[in-house]
Amino acid sequence: MEKFGKSQPVKRVEDVRFLTGHGQYVDDIAPEGALYGFVLRSSVAHGTITELDVSDAREAPGVHLVLTAADLAEAGVTEGMVATVVDNRDGTKGAAPRRPLLAEGKVRFVGEPVAMIFADSLAEARDAAEMIVLDIDDLPAKLDLTAGGTALHDAAPDNRAFDWGLGDEGACQSALEGAAHVVRMEVKDNRVIVNSMEPRGCFAEWDGTRLHLSVNGQGVWGPKGQLAKILKLDEANVRVTNPDVGGGFGMKAMTYPEYFLCAHAAMKLGRPVRWMSERTEAMLSDNAGRDLVHEVALGFDENLKLVAYRVDTKCNLGAYNSQFGQPIQTQLFSRVLTGVYDVQDAYLHVEGYYTNTTQVDAYRGAGRPEAIYLLERAMDMAARELGIDGWDLRRRSFIKADQFPYATTVGETYDVGDFHRVLDHAARTADLGGFAARCKASEARGKLRGMGLCYYIESILGDPSEGAKVEFNEDGTVFIYVGTQSNGQGHETVYAKFLSDQTGIPFEKITVIQGDSDRIEKGGGTGGSRSVTVQNNATLATVDKMIAAFTPYLADKMGVKEADVSFDDETFRAPGSNLTPTMLEAAEMARADGRDDLLVHQARATLEARSFPNGAHVAEVEIDPDTGVVTLDRYSVVDDFGNLINPMLAEGQVHGGVAQGVGQALTESVVYDADGQLLTATFMDYAMPRADDLPMIAFETEPVPSTANIMGMKGCGEAGTVGAMAATANAVFDALWTRGVRRADMPFTPHRVWKMLNDAMETAA
Template sequence: MEKFGKSQSVKRVEDIRFLKGAGGYLEDVAPAGHLRAVVLRSPVAHARVTELDVSDAREAEGVHLVLTGADLVAAGMTRGMMASIQTNRDGSPAAAPHRPVLAGDVVRFVGEPVALIVAETLDQARDAAEMVMLDYEDLEVKTDLAVGGATLHAEAPDNRAFDWGLGDEAATDAAFAKAARVVRMQVGDNRVIVNSMEPRGCYAEMEGDRLHVCFSGQGVWGPRDEIARMLDMPKDKVRVTIPDVGGGFGMKAMMYPEYHAVAHAARVLNRPVMWAADRNEAMLSDHHARDLTSDAALAFDENNRIIGYKVHTLCNLGAYNSQFGQFMQTQLFTRVLMGTYDVQDTYIRVEGIYTNTTYVDAYRGAGRPEAIYLLERMMDIAARELGVDPWELRRINFIKPDQFPYKSATDETYDVGDFVRVLNAAADQSDLAGFAARRAASEAQGKLRGMGLCYYIESILGDPSEGAKVEFNEDGTVTIYVGTQSNGQGHETAYIAFLSDQTGIAPDLISVVQGDSDRIETGGGTGGSRSVTVQANAMLATVDVMVAAFTPYLAEKMGVAEDEVRFDHETFRAPGSNLTPTLVEAAEMARLDGRVDLLSHEARATLPARSFPNGAHVAEVEVDPETGQIIMDRYTVVDDFGNLINPMLAEGQVHGGVAQGVGQALMEHVVHDDQGQLLTASFMDYAMPRASDLPMIGFTTEAVPSTANPMGMKGCGEAGTVGAMASSTNAVLDALWSRGVRHVDMPLTPLKTWELLQDAAEQTC
């Protein structure tokens, strides 16, 4: 049996229960007799609260508790929500204003939590919320992405949260000074809402003197520690669990105010309390994503090689620092700043701006889609200005295979890569040679056709350490405990298959336990495409521990020396012995002999380095110039994910990621008015991609196994989105270029596309 996976497309084992309606999502697992909570939210973007009278609500039918910010302060909950803080270019710390669980004297965005109402039923809680008297004095609202304006926080009087930089500015300026050509561009990256299929929610209950919080999330240990901190409880008095989760995409990795308020309410009432957002509430209160504008420049020598790259970004943080908001467009963006290109002289400056809007944080890719979008838009425009084929310009500048391991300009070490090979495969798979004929056919029908390329690279994020535990059960089954958390990716299928490959244990005997801080000592959760790579590494370590533990026991049974016992990933064998037990059989023997120590095995392992998935996305669109309607006609992906456990799961991840990237490029867009009111707060106003908006997505792999882990794997969870935004936008611009359009920004809705064509036509008249 192959040691590092058979790379078989095994069907997802968890789908059976989901398709039968037997999934255990939050609403399914809520404890009997729970109370329901409703959050009263600010109806305005910026105001000073002059009255918050909850007395009538407290007397309403069915109401058990009403909490305000003042109530939490009186109860000792004075700590602010957690936020990671950057260091400014001058060495000073970035702004760190207090972010309360429930608003105090000032509200700063529409949807900010103001009060929590707990009642017997959801309808009673909603009715009571309408009885709350909230009066306020309007303050000036800031929504523009610029330094200055009405001050949100005294800690940032100019609304600049941070002024961050990375790179050698002097060396980069010197590279630009000697450049043969410089290409400049301003690129916007529109704000989007994650919109997971299952909105956020949680419940909390007391279990004796311990607090149990269950929420729809992406990991339990960080939230456990944060709940303990906010409620001033010992960590061992807090248990956090996660049930089945209907999508996370980074948004559910964060802690939100509602979880702390509900936990406090359950502790006060000694009754289970549940809160679940509806779609409108989710759109208001889930953190948003992207929302930045970058001015960038590429310096080229006379051979069209890039010799310098400069970026100045303004990014919108919203009204507060979210958990990792300050890191999105700084440290995470710069992980892949220069992409796959061999350039060392780079400099980036990023200014984070507070506005009276919902806070911004991670969404599928977390900074890397934004970086690659900017760079690959730049590469496309550079190719046009330099008069070079865009595919060839990338080949000229790629890091060559003999340069690996390669230290990037931002201190990332790319372990392996063969970008030209992958790009050439993409040319074949997308039928680049036949594009001219397809364009001519479209033009004959009065349509415009364009092809867009993006070559991306992704940096795997998160804790490189992970643990795994395997238990042999009395009924002959095996349980594996993991520290990652599925949000719908198919982790159970992947982990069962991997453990079966390494041990010979039949897949139908294996079950996976995740998402329980009591049953699993520690873990890194899910995010940054880390899960399968780090978890498989931990499982390998656990298998090694398991085999080492059984070897002396079985050597005695076989009557041979320990060093003669071998495990072939199915059975133990030794020369001269007819005894060839499987691991399950060996565990049963140990159970009968009272060797309980052999029935549970665990290990923790750390990856020596990150892996860097990469690949080429080729989008092909057809545009109706009369209406601006864009049809995504063809979409091709060739990825280097290294070795795969299950190609079908990887392909599914790519399909989902592409849909989210194309969605942002062509239709998704958050709009606020000048008073900070969210105008796109429902699916009536916020467009999401449907099946009819996408073609069948071609997916193939050109594997260059990673040297950063023993499995040769590279994460695949976010790669689809990282490549899709630029390829889609570049394709539309390519289609419009012949009509005089020279710049486009996401989202390319039919109206915007039509207007671009009209403006270009007027300029040529």
């Protein structure tokens, strides 16, 4: 690891400004005098707009602009929101109904934007919104995942958005029919709200020629292209920036109507405007996560090895296609369909449905947590029904170390892995041997104890290409320009440290520049756990160009042949010369000689293959059967992240991911009433996990360096969530199984657990 990163637990340099209130978030840096935006949202889940009168609002004190769908159309802003669709099993395309920036004639979910007001103050914009007359004739709310009901869109008269499949259905069915044992079950994956610490927000300014949108997103180039298209601008006249971002988790990777409305308003008014979501507003309008129901069948041979796997999924898209809503639970889900198991007869069938709820899109893991949750819940149930230890059942079907590279049934190629070794390490870390004694101790206190295992694998997604630029400044500092976007991961630390390791440039002299489409030519943003792997790969390519550029220049200075000059990650050297300049010294020499061409270096690089982080999560819970309260008592993780650049940052990512997975399993769930009203629209009602809901998390690694990149790295940003959901759920189910519970779905709130236990008692009686 010495060549590609010293694997040192360097503290995050950006945390100093964050913790001392010096972060530069979008709401901190809005231009002086910017008008405030406020969105009037639908209070009805489904209905026809019969009246929308904004005349009084336009005359209200402080109001400069009120936008409706009619105003946008009059201004020529007629494009709908961007969304990707998948192919149906019959070869047709998935439904692509128009998603307007502001509701056009109908509303389809509570929280849908109907009008946007811009005023001198937020209070004045709010007051003006109260003056708008909005009448809506209710239509029946569609909430279930079945075909039929009142249609949301003409493009999907039965409310089915797509019917997608992957694999050989006939071969899978034959394998199931020929299996010695078949286990079937239904698994629900509850909807969650992302709730990033910083809600969504933006500001926009227009100088008469160029538009600047600053948004707390996960990349600038996607929004840049969409702004140009929707507002009919040349891309050269659009600048997008991402300042400090307080959490994204996939939810901020895509655009939302407010960004385009603010940009249009700035252009129309010729002055800057700003908008910041409030918490309930965010819970109503941010893309949600998960929300699926699966029917699964697993076939095992006489030796209890998995030989067939079929999944039939129904997923909730919400009222519209979000930007990646259709691919999440189809293409992305399928990447890890069969997990770490050696099974080739597999089939995935997914149907997507529109409902009168907020859109569903990427949330930490984007399809892969959903796939692993289902598979590992099913393997756990299979072990119980087959009467075998769950750890042993998994080992029987593991892809073996000598089978790599391994081609999965869905077309992925796992480059390396040693799942047996990682699982053995996990057994030691979790003290598997001491579990029986801990169970007895819990029983003595009248409590139920359960242990849950999840062995996950994740496929790193996103653009495999990335660029990096290094610029030597006159004051002796260095800028590195990157195409990814930090939203809390610690990129400023890890990128600067990596460049320092490769060049000898002092860490404290390096500044990371990100999130500005004017300063950085191209980039893939952040998502799919791609950032550190692809960005550092690009940095290596840039360092190679730097060395190649400086070598002939320094050879002349040293009076030696170019071939004799070498660089040892800190200094340039050559036999016969006592001149040993560092990279910074070489840049200073070049500047003095007027060689400006040696002061800026850039390169792009593409990873030829993805990496596949994997690992084992082990959770232990204790349940009070009298109250249903679930206490997560122990939690341990053993990950194979390959070579680590900064173990401390990796551990922090795992801790955060585990918290989100545990939160979904134990406390978080979105609830709508029969009319489509969101009942969990505040933190009083939506139960985010607190610090005392989590134990200390043991984190260890068992690295098997990836061969998919020269650094041997595997992404780690989403892995914690991918493993946490099933590990926690399986632990709860393990405890409940002893009391006769045979079906248990998240979230395991006290009332739900208490009811499961009491229902099982009544059934037994």
